[in-house]
Amino acid sequence: MSVTIKDVAKAAGVSVATVSRVLNGSANVSDAATKAVNETIKELHYSPNFLGRNLRKCVTNSILVIQPSSEHSLYPKIIAGMQEEAALEGYDIISSISNETREIENRQLNMLYNRTVDGAVLLGTMFDAETVNALAENYHIALCCEGVEGADVLTVAVDDELGGYDAAKALIGLGHEKIAIISLKDNIVSSSRREKGFFKALKECGIDIPENYVYRGTYEYQNGCDAVKQFLSLKDKPTAIFAISDILAAAAIKQASEMGVEIGKELAVIGFDDITWCEKFIPTISSISQPCYEMGRLVARKLLSNIKGETKDKGYYKMAHKVMLRESTGK
Amino acid sequence: MSVTIKDVAKAAGVSVATVSRVLNGSANVSDAATKAVNETIKELHYSPNFLGRNLRKCVTNSILVIQPSSEHSLYPKIIAGMQEEAALEGYDIISSISNETREIENRQLNMLYNRTVDGAVLLGTMFDAETVNALAENYHIALCCEGVEGADVLTVAVDDELGGYDAAKALIGLGHEKIAIISLKDNIVSSSRREKGFFKALKECGIDIPENYVYRGTYEYQNGCDAVKQFLSLKDKPTAIFAISDILAAAAIKQASEMGVEIGKELAVIGFDDITWCEKFIPTISSISQPCYEMGRLVARKLLSNIKGETKDKGYYKMAHKVMLRESTGK
DNA sequence: GTGAAAGCGCTAACAC
């Protein structure tokens, strides 16, 4: 059906080996042969079948990235960084979405098992340390954005604890002492670290918050609304809120606004991640910024280096975050 | 290095053919053999190498989807729909981002040329009709979300013209007559159709708008701001704006708010696409909703049917949109 | 019900 290397060889009057050599720019091929082959390739619209090539070479030149969710606007930026870096080595990045489902995630990892890709990057995984470690034992994988507690796997992420710490410090620095937090019920590494850093900062500054200043739910937008409803129903209302994600921060802001609270004046809100909408929102949202693009580049570079066998890097790389203060925390 | 079908055959005491039969559930294999093979597979942690399988079968069971941009929040929903539908047929969806660059898009289409995927869906392409047609001639491709004028290729999209028409009608229905539009300078099919529909509605209702009620720029957020600055600097200001994308609508709203205009009262704004943030924004944004998930499902189903050779469908499927009225157009 | 063997398209020894 489709034109193969054999067809090209025949039409160009050379052997398949020569065609292959031209294709791969390897070894010595006479100018005449090179020209003949290249012309024939164009004429016949030949494109090498990578299934054959990859099978033979035992590489695919592509790596998979699995996104747990499609709604998280950091991921595309990370992937863009990976793409840029991977392209330098002739690698493609292909991505898929697991919908935070272990079953789907595993199905997608099949590409790793069945050698359709050379490696995989998990932007947050549903697997536990044991599973991830076993995976890393046999394949080239890396975690990005979200580590796994106890995993001994190449990881690139911000220092979430320090991020949470800095968020709290920023609020304290603005004079707040009644600070509430919107966090997660589930024990997600990044968020529990952010929470940990938050409390560490409070403790350092001698600030003690009541239990009902802590709301734990899910990442869902609605949870941010519910949290604020709880906070604003208290007789002693908080004057500031740290939300462990921007979506929750946006929800908190919207809910508070609807309840007539002036954001940035009566109530300060800071989020985490610094998604694009933070500076498009009304008011603009303060946040902790992750260097997504750089994270993507780094994780790709490290993983590729592992794949190429140059290293067997299982390091945990902590990237520097930035505190972005905007209208939601006052001016 | 890694365990192959041969290893399994040897360990299980059968031939590779039998292992293959068990793997594919094909033909008759004795219970004993089946059991032996399955057990050996588990023991050896065997996973078939798809490069071999795919090469042999001339299929990859995966289709590629190319996103022009990573910032468009409709795409993930469309892809989710595709994934769901494709899974039914045992197909994987893998995606990549072209950054609206023809060169990158073409590089990613290599996966199609070199048979790494069985087909591709383009969520808006930088290619012209001729190129797209040539592509469709030799490969299985489909367009989704964004058609190409003059292309004879399987396409799934909303009726953009009708969408623009309905948006204008909605504003007119709310009593507006001074209606401005934020559109694109570039001749992108979807936006020019939206614009066309907009003007059609105006004409039908005998409404004539001055030239400076029309702002044409890019998809960039900043353009929405600039547009509003222009509109609000006029002595005869518009009372309503139709933005051909939600990002531009959000920008318009933010800019107008900052200039002290009360959205929904003094100025109505309606966007297009109905991205998630429309109902999270302050105020919530009216928009024209696209049935993303369904579009993804349909395009996957149709493309797969083409791939399977059941059809050679080059139809243009128009999906029904919905008008979502929210706070930005008044209550 | 099972095995032997051909061959998918390609690359890389090896020989000349």
Add this chain to the structure above:
DNA sequence: GTGTTAGCGCTTTCAC
């Protein structure tokens, strides 16, 4: 500088 050939891992006829 070039051709011949083995073989990557797999499926599938074709015998038996």
